[in-house]
Amino acid sequence: xxxxxxxxxxxxxxxxxxxxxxxxxxxxxxxxxxxxxxxxxxxxxxxxxxxxxxxxxxxxxxxxxxxxxxxxxxxxxxxxxxxxxxxxxxxxxxxxxxxxxxxxxxxxxxxxxxxxxxxxxxxxxxxxxxxxxxxxxxxxxxxxxxxxxxxxxxxxxxxxxxxxxxxxxxxxxxxxxxxxxx
Amino acid sequence: xxxxxxxxxxxxxxxxxxxxxxxxxxxxxxxxxxxxxxxxxxxxxxxxxxxxxxxxxxxxxxxxxxxxxxxxxxxxxxxxxxxxxxxxxxxxxxxxxxxxxxxxxxxxxxxxxxxxxxxxxxxxxxxxxxxxxxxxxxxxxxxxxxxxxxxxxxxxxxxxxxxxxxxxxxxxxxxxxxxxxxxxxxxxxxxxxxxxxxxxxxxxxxxxxxxxxxxxxxxxxxxxxxxxxxxxxxxxxxxxxxxxxxx
Numbered sequence: 001x002x003x004x005x006x007x008x009x010x011x012x013x014x015x016x017x018x019x020x021x022x023x024x025x026x027x028x029x030x031x032x033x034x035x036x037x038x039x040x041x042x043x044x045x046x047x048x049x050x051x052x053x054x055x056x057x058x059x060x061x062x063x064x065x066x067x068x069x070x071x072x073x074x075x076x077x078x079x080x081x082x083x084x085x086x087x088x089x090x091x092x093x094x095x096x097x098x099x100x101x102x103x104x105x106x107x108x109x110x111x112x113x114x115x116x117x118x119x120x121x122x123x124x125x126x127x128x129x130x131x132x133x134x135x136x137x138x139x140x141x142x143x144x145x146x147x148x149x150x151x152x153x154x155x156x157x158x159x160x161x162x163x164x165x166x167x168x169x170x171x172x173x174x175x176x177x178x179x180x181x182x
Numbered sequence: 183x184x185x186x187x188x189x190x191x192x193x194x195x196x197x198x199x200x201x202x203x204x205x206x207x208x209x210x211x212x213x214x215x216x217x218x219x220x221x222x223x224x225x226x227x228x229x230x231x232x233x234x235x236x237x238x239x240x241x242x243x244x245x246x247x248x249x250x251x252x253x254x255x256x257x258x259x260x261x262x263x264x265x266x267x268x269x270x271x272x273x274x275x276x277x278x279x280x281x282x283x284x285x286x287x288x289x290x291x292x293x294x295x296x297x298x299x300x301x302x303x304x305x306x307x308x309x310x311x312x313x314x315x316x317x318x319x320x321x322x323x324x325x326x327x328x329x330x331x332x333x334x335x336x337x338x339x340x341x342x343x344x345x346x347x348x349x350x351x352x353x354x355x356x357x358x359x360x361x362x363x364x365x366x367x368x369x370x371x372x373x374x375x376x377x378x379x380x381x382x383x384x385x386x387x388x389x390x391x392x393x394x395x396x397x398x399x400x401x402x403x404x405x406x407x408x409x410x411x412x413x414x415x416x417x418x419x420x421x422x423x424x425x426x427x428x429x
Contacts, residue, residue, distance in 0.1 A: 025254065025257055028257070029250060029254070030405065032249075032250055032253065033250070033404075033405025033406075033408070033409075034405060034408055034409065036244065036245065036249065036250075036405075036409075037242045037243065037244040037245075037409045037413070038242045040242075040243075040244065040245045040249075041242035041243055044243075052245070053245055053247065053249055056245065056249055057249050057252050057253050057256070060249075060253045061253060061256045061257065061260070064253075064257055064260060065260065125236050125237075125240060126240065126243075129240075140237070144233075144234055144237035144238065145237050145238075145240050150204075165198065165199060165204070168198055169195065169197070169198035169199070172198055172230050172233050172234070173194070173230075175233045175236075175237075176226070176229040176230055176232075176233050179229075179232065179233060179236070
């Protein structure tokens with residue numbers, strides 16, 4: 001199904017992007033409110049709850065700064081999502097340098113307490129994702145949660161598709177172990 | 183590790199690629215042959231499928247605090263985005279949408295108008311009823327596209343919110359029907375997760391609507407309602423897709 005561009009002029013997202021690019025902070029706030037849930041969720045799953053708020057704020061500040069580079073060749077949400085992933089990857093590298101090495105201990109997943117009687121399956125599953133080793137976690141989130149292909153992930157992270165596949169399998173096996181009581 | 187374990191590792195290492203249909207035909211045939219005679223690897227494959235299903239059903243959660251004040255503070259010290267590069271000319275645009283994208287677009291169009299739209303709700307509902315009668319009820323998303331094209335040709339600045347509301351409801355109804363029809367194809371855990379998440383989202387929608395009724399000009403509440411409705415549509419779409427994949 002194809003629509004021409006005239007129809008899009010009325011899309012409130014496109015209108016707000018155009019307004020925000022010209023300095024309208026109210027329009028940018030509307031864009032923030034529309035997209036913050038997805039961006040915050042991505043950030044939380046990739047980096048952890050403890051930094052998700054701060055990194056999400058940084059992502060939107062960078063979005064404001066880079067809005068002039070958005071040319072409308074893709075959907076704004078796609079453009080924003082890619083920008084967010086770049087910020088997250090950059091942050092992870094920074095944290096890795098600060099710590100001297102990645103936290104890559106698979107046994108960390110064993111420390112998660114299984115929710116009694118599966119009171120909140122969603123939170124329990126998200127807690128398990130957050131406990132995955134960093135390398136496996138980001139590929140699990142990008143592939144299985146966000147729906148990216150291995151080739152795309154390899155481009156984003158500067159790794160090979162084979163590494164992406166191996167880390168994904170590792171993540172799934174760890175998640176399977178944690179969720180074995182399903 | 184025993185020799186037996188090593189043999190299983192050789193096969194389990196390929197199960198994710200098998201699940202994602204990324205093996206060569208020869209490799210796939212070899213794994214399928216092994217699975218026919220290996221209950222342990224078959225069990226691992228089933229558990230991996232559950233992990234993948236759960237991951238697809240994870241729904242976004244908003245931050246616990248409103249992060250906008252902190253962002254706004256930082257923006258104040260920033261100049262407006264400089265060196266504006268014009269967006270591509272409208273005439274050159276030709277964008278293809280999937281059906282779910284169009285349905286999601288209708289949700290955004292419906293609700294982003296915030297308090298102003300809310301105050302016009304009764305009038306909009308009348309218009310949506312008229313529009314629904316003139317549209318094919320079995321193809322609500324196509325009707326959205328048609329309405330967008332009509333609006334474009336008329337060069338009208340405001341999309342009829344009531345119409346989009348009706349079409350959002352129709353899209354949700356269609357997806358709920360598809361999910362109901364395919365319910366038997368999903369495992370009980372998946373059904374539990376879907377129902378639990380739908381209840382949570384429905385409750386969020388109800389609360390947002392109540393709050394908006396009391397404060398119709400509140401853009402924060404409008405944003406929450408938009409997001410909650412989008413999440414419901416997205417979850418239903420994912421769940422319906424799972425039933426299709428199980429065919």
